[in-house]
Amino acid sequence: MCMDQKETDKQTVTIKDIARIAGVSHSTVSRSLNDSPLISESTKNRIKKLANDLNFAFNASAQSLSTRRTGTIGIIYPELYDTFGNSLYMGLLVQGLRHGLEKASLDSIGSFPRNHYTAESNIRKLISRKKIDGLLVIHPEIPVDDWEYIRKSGIPFVVLHFKPRSFDYSWMNYLFTDHVTGGYMATKVLIDGGCRSILCLREDSDEIQFNERTEGYKNALKDAGIAHDPQLIVAGDCAFDFGFQAIMDRKNKLASFDGIFAEADLVALGAIEALRELGVKVPDDIRVVGYDDTELGRYFRPKLTTVHQPREEHARLACERLIEMLESRDMRPTMQKVIKPLMIYRESG
Amino acid sequence: MCMDQKETDKQTVTIKDIARIAGVSHSTVSRSLNDSPLISESTKNRIKKLANDLNFAFNASAQSLSTRRTGTIGIIYPELYDTFGNSLYMGLLVQGLRHGLEKASLDSIGSFPRNHYTAESNIRKLISRKKIDGLLVIHPEIPVDDWEYIRKSGIPFVVLHFKPRSFDYSWMNYLFTDHVTGGYMATKVLIDGGCRSILCLREDSDEIQFNERTEGYKNALKDAGIAHDPQLIVAGDCAFDFGFQAIMDRKNKLASFDGIFAEADLVALGAIEALRELGVKVPDDIRVVGYDDTELGRYFRPKLTTVHQPREEHARLACERLIEMLESRDMRPTMQKVIKPLMIYRESG
């Protein structure tokens, strides 16, 4: 009597349904839809048309179970709200990765290394439960046992942006930025602009990338024959307030430096704001160079001279290599790139 | 002789392996690990211990195929790089959602509504292929046919932040911000501060949320008995440069307004920068109020007075409702919330 029930409850169509309607076996349907050369063109076309008419779609779970391919990649990246500058950079990088994966019809599960609530390893869970085919890792703090697990699992992966600390990455496929060169270039800009005493505002952590930036800073000074003054290196957390406060703390000895290398754009902007309030002109009195080339630096006046990390290129290359690994199953570290950053000359430095 | 082969190639352990080793059937293992009351405590414990020793993990695909549950939620959200302000807001919101889902052991696939390369609908694909159990939608531009598809599919979902245009959302579970009130509050702050001619810098689109903000602006003027001057509403794309340029374009008639309501923080900051260059004091000469409470406004001087949207609360509530729907299968729109934003009083307005 009531047809609604049947209409509404209609299960989604499977290859068996198609097989029944077309009067063939479900194997034939499977092969047809997968474009197997074993099936005649005429049958294939008939089946394909039918599948299309019925709005057929493969059941991803069933297909994965059978093929051992999920069509999903895990992207491990840090919480966004750490620091503002990073959050944007990270967002854009992940965005780029998503696009790269999309091109190959791959979905992406975004995740943090550890579960926020149970301290369980999200990475292990995704791998062991076979939810993903591969991994893109962008995180400064992957625990050693997770690295170990990733390695043993043999899952294809590419590491981006953050060099693993306390774990050997020489066998991995990776893509980093040469922050030594970045720090060097930034400092060089200041030196070339006539600065002789350069304040370095750096992140207060032993994250490799910041150490490298500082190393580049020191190298540039040395090459220019400028004695390195440890007093001029100040550490804090990479945020606007650190830059602002660092300058305010020194308002009575502003003459002690004539340039500032801030290891993050946001810190540079904080410093500039403080200088402005103190009536110091940037870049006329003090030059300032940032790092990261977040959109921020383009907006504010004076426009920020900064170091650009080529995130689009990073994202593209990483996806390409990962997809290659998925297909070839060849995990050898054929991509170990350390990309040189780019100096963006604007007004502040 | 050579055991390595066997050790290395060891397939992942399945419940059948456990069954064989424990000398029981795989059903017993399945039931034990799922804590079925049908199995005796002693057997359960034995099996669980064994599973643990063997590092067993369920195969997600197999489990999904059988249970029709993937444990994965799709999050549809816009490209990050649209406008800077939005990108950050979006990132934080998505972050909050991830955390909410994590609490219930749900993974999340992030996606855009349309594939960037093939113009195919990512939403339909995720649903039809049964890759996800539910959907969190944060996007101003979901195509009508996608909405239609979502509705027919019967999949649980919650809409956040963007009211669907050109599609009836009265039957959906949603969580929006009351931007009329937001616009009203922002404008009221200016009026209370003594402003009588308020420039409104709005997004040049017919996105509902911006229309609402403008509506609130008009309402506030009306309530204050101020005649509304259409000349004072200027549209542009919500970015720093729009705010900057809008002021620069009016540098000869700065006396024609004494307050600015910018419908996005970034626009407000652009305007403030322009005013600063023109020697106009904020808030002494002209008051400025922004919208969104992106971290930006906290940093720059004068600190931005702005309208805060409670994203943490949005994220939490949305996840709770979605999880509830997943469990109860009751899709009725019991959550239709329009949350009032919060005025953040700082220095600029």
Next chain:
DNA sequence: AAAGTTTATGCAACCGTGTGCAAGGCATTT
């Protein structure tokens, strides 16, 4: 025309897990 070859299809097993139902074992009841 018979044998051989190619092409197209179906059968059945498999991927790893969940679950209704039957059945065996044991304790309790009559």
Next chain:
DNA sequence: AAATGCCTTGCACACGGTTGCATAAACTTT
């Protein structure tokens, strides 16, 4: 001692696909 009932477990099928192998049909070759 037989009947009853509960607790525990296994069997077998289902979930929706893929794929090796057998086989049937069509086409060549001699």
